[in-house]
Amino acid sequence: MAAGFSLQDFILFSPVILLTGWGLLTLILDLTVLSRLSDTDRNRALGLWTIAGLVSSVVLCQFLAFEYVGNVSGQDTLIFFDTLNGGVLYTQFAALVLLFAILVTCLSMVWNFTSHWGEYYALLTWSAVSMIVLIASEDLITLFLSLETMTICLYLLTAMEKSKKRSAEAGLKYFVYGSVSSALFLFGLSLVYGQTGSTGIDMIGQILSGAERPGLSGNVAGGVAVLMIMVGFGFKVSAVPFHQWAPDAYEGAPAPVAAWLASGSKLASLVAMVKVMGGALGTWSATTSPTSPGWVGLLALISAATMTYGNFAALGQTNLKRLLAYSSIAHAGYMLVGVIAVGISTRREEAAAALFFYLVIYGLTTIAGFALASWLDRDRGTEDVDDLNGLGRRHPYVGVAVCVLMLSMIGIPPTAGFFGKLYMFMEALNVGGQDKVTMIGLVALGLFNSVVSAFYYVRILKAIFLRESDRKPLQNMGPEVSLPLAVGAGLALFFGFQPASLLEDMEVVSRSGLRFAERPIASEERGVVRTILPARTENPEAAPAAEAPKP
């Protein structure tokens, strides 16, 4: 497909368009047909309605994947003036985001934490839509727009729990931190645009790698841009020192929303981060010479701080949601190791696939963890780790499921979490050159942190299996809780025995969907083949302007 757009683009994006309309219909249904029902009935009806919409979107997505996407790859997958990816990356991750959304919708039906169910489910649908668009973004404009749509929906979802004061506070805190970070991010993008004259992610990568002096040395504006973009992504994936919002927002938000924040939003932001840092700014990644530092060193510091802080802060937590929040910060630290590997490895596609593998498994297990929190919230109104006491005696199946989840989060075989860490750290160790020492240090720290993390994950298991309950017993959890729990634990176990199937799928995704610009090689004189901008004919952005009527 050349630049521009055709009917096929709309067909390819029909799952997203369908969901956008579905959200509007949710609002209308809530105000008309369902307005007389009680809160509980409206929650159930709208929840099922939303699940129906999400499922039909998944079906449509998979149909398109077989019918249209097939085996096209590379430049051919770009649609809508080369701003969006319509290839395997889009269809696979859209299905994944929608699966997360279905599980979160199940959790939302567990108990009545708000009376605005129409708005709640509409915002949930739209945030799923913007996550899909964010993952598919191939242009800084669509990227920023979908990132903002996603977070604006999430600010509101966080503040949805009406009965609790802390929910409003969490929403405002998340809003203040989030919007400051997106302002910083935008300023960084503007500097990148100023340096390259383009907003296309692939285009920026090509221009930067074709520059006279590739690399960051002596480029103050480029350094500032990298710093600001990293602050922006750091907030979105809750990396230290930009993590302060995360524990508060996760604790204050209703448990389903916290699950959504930890899984969907983190997945989408990390895929976007891989695209921007690895694809557009990949040239600026490696330490090519002592005078030419790249962003790898900085990101390595952030990653080390994130995993260490996350794990040590989680040790002292008594609230289950807050504990899961710190655990999600720690996991963000591990995943940043994967991002660095994508930035400097020679096997970038494989490194990205390993990172995506980790992301998928992390997302599924963390949703299941928050399913537990939703259950406690419904029956007790609190979600302390002590609330889990004696659970294993009463509900042995739940005990087994949680055991699988915790082992997967620690990274113990035969669960998928082990293979996620294994693949990602192996890719990190494959890195050669000047940054090899950094990577070895990071992997060692990651392994040490996995041991530390075992202490608080095992504390949950200890509460479940070894302690006697002194509080009123939990009721049966019902299908809304058991489905996400079973899916999370089941897939963590399944991919623990069949890790290759998921990894191969993710490799197909990253091979066809990610485009990395050539990286500079320290010794090689690249010469002045390209000046600042490439020839106009190579510029995909120039095409729309050519179609405009000429005087």
Next chain:
Amino acid sequence: MSQQIPLTWFLYFAAASFSIGLMGVLMRRNAIGVLMAIEIMLNAANVNFVAFWRYGPTPASEGPISGVMMALFVVTVAAAEVAVGVGLILLCYRRWRAADVDELDTLSG
């Protein structure tokens, strides 16, 4: 004619207003003030986008217009953000009878 004001002036202006916005975010206690400071930061980035577009290597009249497109979309995003932000501030004001960000300290640890 087109080169009367150098590009760097715009960049200095944008950097200055961005810093003012950032200081506002850090020093303001009132949530509405923080919101206004965030708007200043977004608009500083917008000035950058438009200036880079105008002084870019391709002639502004025929080249890619992505800089201006970005600025237009950012204006929309900023409006949405203000709407949501004011909504959240009102929600908190109803619960605490205060719109100061440092009064919100129920959640910590």
